[in-house]
Amino acid sequence: MLRNTRESWGAPAKLLHWTMAALVFAQFALGWLAASWRLSPTKLNLFVWHKSTGILLLALVTVRIVWRLLNPTPALPAGLPRWERAAARASHLLLYLLLVAMPLTGWIINSTANIPFRVFWLFPLPDITAPDKALEELAKKVHLGLFIALALTLTVHIGAALRHHFVKHNDILARMLPGKGRRA
């Protein structure tokens, strides 16, 4: 099935989840390398990769949110304590917000810094703000703060998934894995 059901995730939802998971970790590495590399053509290229991946992630998260709203969401296992349900809902909402806010603040940095940029060397990204040094500095701080928030939230997200699988022995992790969930 392509569409989600109340019991399982469809293939598009899984593909979006794991593609974005891989890209987000690649993005952490690219961002860190680009920021710390000495000024050189390599640094500029690392930034092109980082910014391009960020724009790709922004497009993917948009598709993902739309797809999620158009589909049923698989239910959490019965008997899950109220606080865990609330924590799951809050952390998933926070992840979506951060996945939107990270590329947006990056886009603001790129616009305020006024450095020409073409996504994957293909087409220019329009500016969403005017050149502005003060706003650039602020957006850089926010971008870094959001990165820390995202890293922490992902730690909770991954820790919770592993706990569900290995401690509580439910299918929350397994039903997001490729190939599973066809029994529905």
Add this chain to the structure above:
Amino acid sequence: MNLRARLAGALLLASVGATAPAADWGMDAAASRLEFIATYERQAAPGVFRRFNTRLRFDPERPQGGRLHVTVMLANTDMDSTDINEAIRAPEWFDLARFQQAEFTSSDIRRTAPRQYVARGVLRLKGVNREVTVPFTWDGAGDTAVMAGELTLDRTAFGIGTGEWAAGDPIGLHVKVKFKVTLRKAG
């Protein structure tokens, strides 16, 4: 006596008129602009030299014997990005700690077509002297004139962008320089 003096005066005026030295022109900075267009990832990356000066001795009817001198204060280069403006001060680029000023000097100005001229001379940039030909148009009316033109330079000829930057990627080798200078005849 009176007549002779007037006659002598008239003769003197006539002779001065015949061999009148070309006029000296000074630049109206507020109405003048010197800009350049570099490329980054094959996209235009424009900049402006905000402080420069032009001195010219020139008679559009008899350009030979004219003399053009342009100085550019490189510290006032503005590429509309604080980060880039900072980066171009480095030794790999303008090396502002050692070279604050660029200079073009020409004493070889020729007419190529009506109101079109070329000034051949030497551009001194980052300690390097290179022969450069600067084409320009001349629009003069009375004591005011506008000279405008553009040329393309190879930045590596002047050591602008050394080391890894000397390759044409991601920052292109050719830089277009454009100018539109308003001149006023010096009183």
